[in-house]
Amino acid sequence: MSDDKPHAGGSIEPGDTSQRVGVTTLEERGLDVDELIDKLKAAAGAEFTTYYYYTNLRMHLAGHEDYKEITEDARLEDRAHFELVAPRIYELGGALPNDIREFANGASCPDAELPVPYEGDIPDTEDLTAEDTLEVLLEAERCAIRTWNEICDMTEGKDRRTFDMAQRILQEEIEHEAWFVELLSMERDGEINPAGHFVRGEPGEAPYSTNRRINDSA
Amino acid sequence: MTTYSVEIEVPDEHDIEGVDPGGSVTVEVDESEYVLAAARDQGVWLPAFCQQGWCTTCAAEVLDGDLDHSDAKRYYAVDAQAGFALTCVATPRSDLRLRACAEIAMKEHREANGLQPTP
Numbered sequence: 001m002s003d004d005k006p007h008a009g010g011s012i013e014p015g016d017t018s019q020r021v022g023v024t025t026l027e028e029r030g031l032d033v034d035e036l037i038d039k040l041k042a043a044a045g046a047e048f049t050t051y052y053y054y055t056n057l058r059m060h061l062a063g064h065e066d067y068k069e070i071t072e073d074a075r076l077e078d079r080a081h082f083e084l085v086a087p088r089i090y091e092l093g094g095a096l097p098n099d100i101r102e103f104a105n106g107a108s109c110p111d112a113e114l115p116v117p118y119e120g121d122i123p124d125t126e127d128l129t130a131e132d133t134l135e136v137l138l139e140a141e142r143c144a145i146r147t148w149n150e151i152c153d154m155t156e157g158k159d160r161r162t163f164d165m166a167q168r169i170l171q172e173e174i175e176h177e178a179w180f181v182e183l184l185s186m187e188r189d190g191e192i193n194p195a196g197h198f199v200r201g202e203p204g205e206a207p208y209s210t211n212r213r214i215n216d217s218a
Numbered sequence: 219m220t221t222y223s224v225e226i227e228v229p230d231e232h233d234i235e236g237v238d239p240g241g242s243v244t245v246e247v248d249e250s251e252y253v254l255a256a257a258r259d260q261g262v263w264l265p266a267f268c269q270q271g272w273c274t275t276c277a278a279e280v281l282d283g284d285l286d287h288s289d290a291k292r293y294y295a296v297d298a299q300a301g302f303a304l305t306c307v308a309t310p311r312s313d314l315r316l317r318a319c320a321e322i323a324m325k326e327h328r329e330a331n332g333l334q335p336t337p
């Protein structure tokens with residue numbers, strides 16, 4: 001047993017289902033699994049709430065069908081990220097909160113709200129521009145990039161499965177940021193600032209993060 | 219451009235790249251810079267997650283000095299009164315002394331005040 005891995009000699013009795021080698025081996029490598037679970041729950045909350053908020057943002061890109069389509073890709077891919085993270089939380093011995101409000105409040109990124117006042121249940125869209133909406137989308141993607149980079153840092157060299165998942169989600173979040181940089185540059189500043197965005201094979205394809213398709217949209 | 223000296227203390231039990239556990243380090247931060255970004259630029263890898271003033275991962279206790287939190291997405295008057303800073307979006311308004319790694323304390327403070335998040 002090395003000094004760096006003080007618990008590396010631990011063992012689990014054959015047939016014992018009270019512990020998971022998939023977790024104890026992470027602790028042996030010095031990973032704080034409880035802290036990781038908290039971070040993954042927060043990140044899952046961000047993906048899930050972003051999926052919700054993008055639904056609303058996308059509605060309000062009416063007339064900008066190209067922007068709507070790209071927002072739809074980002075929206076569905078964020079849902080795919082949630083679907084990917086959730087099982088990992090349970091594998092590690094954690095669970096999603098029972099209360100969705102607790103889940104949303106603990107999200108690692110701010111609410112990506114429609115940037116206009118709401119009068120009762122109806123948003124006041126009089127002054128809403130595509131540019132306003134693209135700015136919200138851009139900042140949401142930047143928050144996602146920061147959080148997944150932090151999870152990559154935390155797990156690199158210690159938790160290969162979470163690292164692999166996080167870095168694949170990160171790849172898509174970086175693409176999403178690039179798309180919105182491209183769109184906002186043109187919409188707001190009249191600048192061509194290409195990001196290499198091309199239509200996905202199908203909406204929400206999630207080319208890096210999809211492990212296995214459980215249905216056509218996740 | 220005014221630059222301020224920000225002394226950052228790190229509690230014993232925390233392992234922050236760029237500063238000894240239980241030690242302190244001083245970084246220089248422009249009035250327009252966020253404390254976290256300036257510290258990281260100078261090799262002090264303070265904890266962070268959202269970097270939008272929302273999640274409290276970057277929380278620090280303010281031992282001395284003033285900060286501006288106008289860019290924070292979720293920061294309450296009682297947070298300032300209780301002496302908590304979100305270093306990811308806070309800009310200095312004076313020389314500062316901070317104690318890093320206050321996420322748990324800040325979450326407990328929020329919870330005690332009925333504020334979100336309450337995980």
Ligand code: FES
Pocket residue numbers: 265266267268269270271272273274275276277304305306307
């Ligand atoms: S890193 Fe989230 S509030 Fe600062």
